[in-house]
Amino acid sequence: MKDKPRILWVGTNPGGGGTETHMITLCSALADVGAEVHVFVHPQGKIAESLATSQVVLHFGIFRNSADLRGMLALGRLIQKLRPDRMVGSFSKEYWPLALLSRLHGCPLVLFRHMDLRLRPSTRWLLSRWPLRLFAISEYLRGRLIDQGIPPARVEVLMNPIQLQEFHRDEQARQSFRQELGVNDVDLLVGFVGAWHRGKGVFLLADAIDAAHAQNPRVHGLWVGGGAHEEALRARLANKPWHHVLGWKNPVMPWYSVMDVLALPSIEPDTFGRVCLEAQACGTPVLGADMGGIPESFAVDRSGLLLPTKGERGGRDTILRLVADIPLRQRLAAAGPDYAQRFDADVIARNFLAILLP
Incomplete structure (x- = not known):
């Protein structure tokens, strides 16, 4: 040796x-x-x-x-x-x-x-x-x-x-980018990061955000990524100013701090949810599908909440719960970095x- x-x-x-x-x-x-x-x-x-x-x-x-x-x-x-x-x-x-x-x-x-x-x-x-x-x-x-x-x-x-030194809370980015997007502190910005692919649940998430926004206009969507179904997703989100469609961003790290919660609503099994770890390391709660290995990527009910995998109603209700319960969001956010440490x-x-x- x-x-x-x-x-x-x-x-x-x-x-x-x-x-x-x-x-x-x-x-x-x-x-x-x-x-x-x-x-x-x-x-x-x-x-x-x-x-x-x-x-x-x-x-x-x-x-x-x-x-x-x-x-x-x-x-x-x-x-x-x-x-x-x-x-x-x-x-x-x-x-x-x-x-x-x-x-x-x-x-x-x-x-x-x-x-x-x-x-x-x-x-x-x-x-x-x-x-x-x-x-x-x-x-x-x-x-x-x-x-x-x-x-x-x-x-x-x-x-x-995960390289934890690459992911941390960035309050300056949060303030400046939210101001550029026209998102207020009282708004709930639901983010997605990754491949814009039907199997990742992007259309289900878009419908859930729309349904939640219809009941509470403080709900917004933030889209970082791109991919096979980008054209169809952009068409679905067009003329809806509460959706902020960015495409790919490098580095992506500051955008985790900009959003209030990251969603990974996959409808086909993922073997893991790396973006969930990245978000938690930045102090951002997650909503993860109850499918595949995604629940292993966050502490269920401590640093994030499970999303149902069928229909936008469950996603809508979870989003509305978060927009109404600021202490819950704060508790979930505070637990994220500790959970990410084990990775x-x-x-x-x-x-x-x-x-x-x-």
Whole structure:
């Protein structure tokens, strides 16, 4: 064993979703707590861009699919050069190449599972039988993997990390941006951050905000993000001045302080709710759907409230409850930062190393 544990994390997907964010966050934290971290990543991807200024060492390559021989050869040469203590993978198209290379080079393999998708028979066999460590990002996802035939003893849970130093309450942003939006202190600004996709419940939330606004005009909506159903959502919100449609914002952190509550009203199961953690770290209560792994991302009835997953009436009533009960909002907001602390990336990175390299 080297003075520092040497980790090689492979993730050549160029996107910028939750799996990529998890890899970026945990790799950075592992380096910060003393590991020597190398990554094999797409040269133009979000992961490479985000890790460029970190202590993580970047190596570039691409896996176009699970049978990409060129990608396997390039990664094999890197493994021979680095001799890592552990190799880690996050994307299913790379599971089999990593499994074969780990066996060939005698490098223990760790795989993360993020998506709640039906396992192919070959993937189910790999995750059930191959010598590796398998981590799910939530208890919900662990249960789903077990339901698909993965032996319970094979699936571990590592909490989804967040870089807490990047998220904090910003009262100056709250005052200035709310003034620009024309939102008063007495108004309730319900925010959404993320993909504008039907499965995320964006249309259900829009209807709930409209129904609440019809009964109390102090209710407003704030929309940060974009995506597959952006055009339809913008059309739904057009000519409704109580909706403030911003699109993507970078950084997003100040906007959590601008809103009074963050809503994640998904109608299809999410394996976790990272935006809920980010909002709580900024002292903003959350409304999370009672579905998938979302309830694991906040303290139900302490830092947030559950949302029903069908019909806008339940969402409307919850929003109206919050606009009328300021002490409740204050209690939920005060509990958020403490809850988010348990997902601190440095703590989780140390736990991860202790599990892998006792």
